[in-house]
Amino acid sequence: MALLEVKNLAIQFGGLRAVDDFDLSIEKGELYGLIGPNGAGKTTVFNLLTGEYKPTSGIITLDGVDITGKKPIEINKAGIARTFQNIRLFKQLSVLDNVKIGLHNQYKYSTVASILRLPSYYKTEKEMNEKAMELLKVFGLDKHADVLSSNLPYGEQRKLEIARAMATNPKLLLLDEPAAGMNPNETEELMENISYIRKNFGMTILLIEHDMKLVAGICEKLTVLNFGRILTQGDTKTVLKNPEVIKAYLGDE
Amino acid sequence: MKNSKLTKQSKDNLGTIAMVVIIYIIVQICSAAGLVNSHLAGLLVPLCVYATMAVALNLVVGILGELSLGHAGFMCVGAFSAAFFSVAHADTMNTFPRFIIAILIGGLIAGIFGFLIGIPVLRLNGDYLAIVTLAFGEIIKNIMNVLYIGMDEKGYHFSMKSANDLTMTENGKMIINGPQGITGTPYDATFTAGFIILLIAVIVVLNLINSRDGRAIMAIRDNRIAAESVGIPVTRYKMLAFTMSAVISGCAGALYAHNLASLIATPARFGYNMSILFLVFVVLGGIGSTRGAIIASIILTLIPEVLRFIGDFRLLIYSIVMIVMMIVNWNPKSRAFIEAHNPFKKKEKEVK
Numbered sequence: 083m084a085l086l087e088v089k090n091l092a093i094q095f096g097g098l099r100a101v102d103d104f105d106l107s108i109e110k111g112e113l114y115g116l117i118g119p120n121g122a123g124k125t126t127v128f129n130l131l132t133g134e135y136k137p138t139s140g141i142i143t144l145d146g147v148d149i150t151g152k153k154p155i156e157i158n159k160a161g162i163a164r165t166f167q168n169i170r171l172f173k174q175l176s177v178l179d180n181v182k183i184g185l186h187n188q189y190k191y192s193t194v195a196s197i198l199r200l201p202s203y204y205k206t207e208k209e210m211n212e213k214a215m216e217l218l219k220v221f222g223l224d225k226h227a228d229v230l231s232s233n234l235p236y237g238e239q240r241k242l243e244i245a246r247a248m249a250t251n252p253k254l255l256l257l258d259e260p261a262a263g264m265n266p267n268e269t270e271e272l273m274e275n276i277s278y279i280r281k282n283f284g285m286t287i288l289l290i291e292h293d294m295k296l297v298a299g300i301c302e303k304l305t306v307l308n309f310g311r312i313l314t315q316g317d318t319k320t321v322l323k324n325p326e327v328i329k330a331y332l333g334d335e
Numbered sequence: 336m337k338n339s340k341l342t343k344q345s346k347d348n349l350g351t352i353a354m355v356v357i358i359y360i361i362v363q364i365c366s367a368a369g370l371v372n373s374h375l376a377g378l379l380v381p382l383c384v385y386a387t388m389a390v391a392l393n394l395v396v397g398i399l400g401e402l403s404l405g406h407a408g409f410m411c412v413g414a415f416s417a418a419f420f421s422v423a424h425a426d427t428m429n430t431f432p433r434f435i436i437a438i439l440i441g442g443l444i445a446g447i448f449g450f451l452i453g454i455p456v457l458r459l460n461g462d463y464l465a466i467v468t469l470a471f472g473e474i475i476k477n478i479m480n481v482l483y484i485g486m487d488e489k490g491y492h493f494s495m496k497s498a499n500d501l502t503m504t505e506n507g508k509m510i511i512n513g514p515q516g517i518t519g520t521p522y523d524a525t526f527t528a529g530f531i532i533l534l535i536a537v538i539v540v541l542n543l544i545n546s547r548d549g550r551a552i553m554a555i556r557d558n559r560i561a562a563e564s565v566g567i568p569v570t571r572y573k574m575l576a577f578t579m580s581a582v583i584s585g586c587a588g589a590l591y592a593h594n595l596a597s598l599i600a601t602p603a604r605f606g607y608n609m610s611i612l613f614l615v616f617v618v619l620g621g622i623g624s625t626r627g628a629i630i631a632s633i634i635l636t637l638i639p640e641v642l643r644f645i646g647d648f649r650l651l652i653y654s655i656v657m658i659v660m661m662i663v664n665w666n667p668k669s670r671a672f673i674e675a676h677n678p679f680k681k682k683e684k685e686v687k
Contacts, residue, residue, distance in 0.1 A: 132564060134560070153563075154560075154563040154564055155563055155566050155567070155568055155569075158563075158564060158565060158566035159566050163564070163565065164564055166560075166561065166564075170558045170560060170561035170564075171557075171558070171561070172553065172554045172557035172558055172561065172562075173557050173558070174553065174556075174557050174623075175550070175553055175554070175557060179550055179553075182547075182550060183550050183551065183554045183562070183565060183567065184565045186547060186550070186551055186565065186566060186567055187566045189547070190547070191546075191547060193543070193546075193548050193575065196542055196543060196546030196547060196548055196549070197539050197542045197543055197546075198542075199542060203546065206547075207546075207547075210547075246565060247564075247565070249565070250565050250566055
């Protein structure tokens with residue numbers, strides 16, 4: 083059975099049906115791409131999947147569990163983590179702390195333990211530091227662990243967001259335009275990072291991206307959205323050759 | 336790297352705690368040497384109260400990132416409940432345990448109020464939250480002015496109309512007498528007691544900030560949507576910070592009550608201006624900095640008293656000091672200067 087199963091998903095804002103009749107099925111371990119012109123409803127789909135919006139109709143199941151209409155916190159606990167198109171880091175906290183906040187639900191000790199500095203505080207904090215550094219190393223951010231996250235270069239801020247999302251130990255990772263604003267070198271690095279976490283953490287990934295080089299390079303399957311509806315979906319190569327997709331999104335060469 | 340991170344934080348915290356202890360020792364030496372006049376001596380307990388309030392409010396304003404204009408209200412609740420307890424048990428208990436229990440009761444009752452108020456209030460954000468907390472502070476003050484509680488052999492009597500409605504027996508004792516408040520609260524508050532309460536408040540707040548819970552609270556401040564997306568229960572942590580702040584305010588209020596002959600809920604003591612004064616401490620101390628909040632509260636409390644000899648000019652000096660503190664704490668260049676010359680951080684660099 084597929085890891086993520088979406089059926090007939092729709093949301094209506096007043097008279098506008100921003101997403102309509104949306105179906106999606108992602109197998110465990112797949113790297114799935116969601117593309118389409120601006121305003122097609124890609125980020126809206128993400129917001130529906132993560133509980134930011136409540137769908138007007140439709141069913142979302144993750145690993146056999148119905149998560150339709152649940153709150154973002156519950157959906158994160160169920161196993162979906164995301165990054166944001168407009169970066170949303172905890173700006174006044176260090177890089178390390180950003181990832182440790184992602185680890186919040188995996189490593190626990192009580193408030194009393196933190197106020198009285200009981201041994202469980204030191205023990206758990208140490209484990210959290212180690213785990214967080216491990217994740218930062220994957221993205222080459224370990225050398226910046228003490229830096230304030232807002233002082234990182236733009237590309238690294240995007241990577242830190244992925245590291246933070248990974249810290250919540252998700253089954254499915256949603257990346258909203260991870261390469262936006264990156265130069266070709268940074269995009270290259272990012273592609274390597276994504277392949278790495280896929281291989282080493284067995285992560286299933288759904289990403290929105292406009293950079294066709296990245297999409298064609300790493301995505302196995304694609305869904306193309308246009309005006310809130312699915313234009314086509316299937317294998318990357320087949321989809322990208324589809325004349326309708328070329329007309330609506332890619333443009334004639 | 337990992338270790339230096341921990342030591343950096345704990346060094347900073349130790350610095351703040353050391354500062355409080357050093358100030359206490361200096362004051363004790365000065366008073367032993369006879370350098371503290373009676374005017375200043377009378378100011379020492381309020382100083383501890385204000386510094387504790389600044390620490391408590393900093394938790395809400397600086398760490399949680401929500402503006403509260405009603406903290407004098409929590410202080411008022413703590414003051415009245417603690418004084419109530421002390422007066423009711425004035426003859427039946429020894430000073431020391433009674434004072435400790437009174438402080439705890441002040442904190443507990445204020446904490447309960449903080450929790451109950453927090454349920455509706457923390458659904459709001461920003462200006463709306465500030466307005467509701469402001470209203471809370473005023474409501475508490477006004478309720479205290481019409482509250483009558485007496486005690487006789489049958490138990491407690493309660494009224495919100497007048498003292499006669501209590502229908503007490505002849506032996507009855509008024510405890511809270513409406514607009515006349517509570518009189519005869521034992522003078523249990525000493526500078527040492529105030530210092531201990533401030534120290535405990537500082538340690539509790541700093542330990543909370545530098546923990547899993549503190550990080551979650553700061554994550555909500557920095558970006559609520561992102562905090563939700565990584566599974567942080569936002570309401571719970573807002574509540575934790577708000578309640579904790581109310582508890583500390585209540586303890587400060589309890590201390591305050593035991594320093595007054597008659598505890599009356601006047602606007603000068605528990606009104607809007609007091610809440611704003613606490614906010615001024617937090618803002619001038621550099622929002623989010625516990626140490627800064629304490630320093631600001633000490634400077635701004637002492638200036639009007641120390642400069643009493645120049646009469647009305649002290650108000651002028653007061654405002655100049657406020658402007659200077661604002662510039663020093665918020666100008667990026669002066670902040671960088673302070674950072675570079677901070678003895679606690681300098682050592683840290685050498686370790687690297």
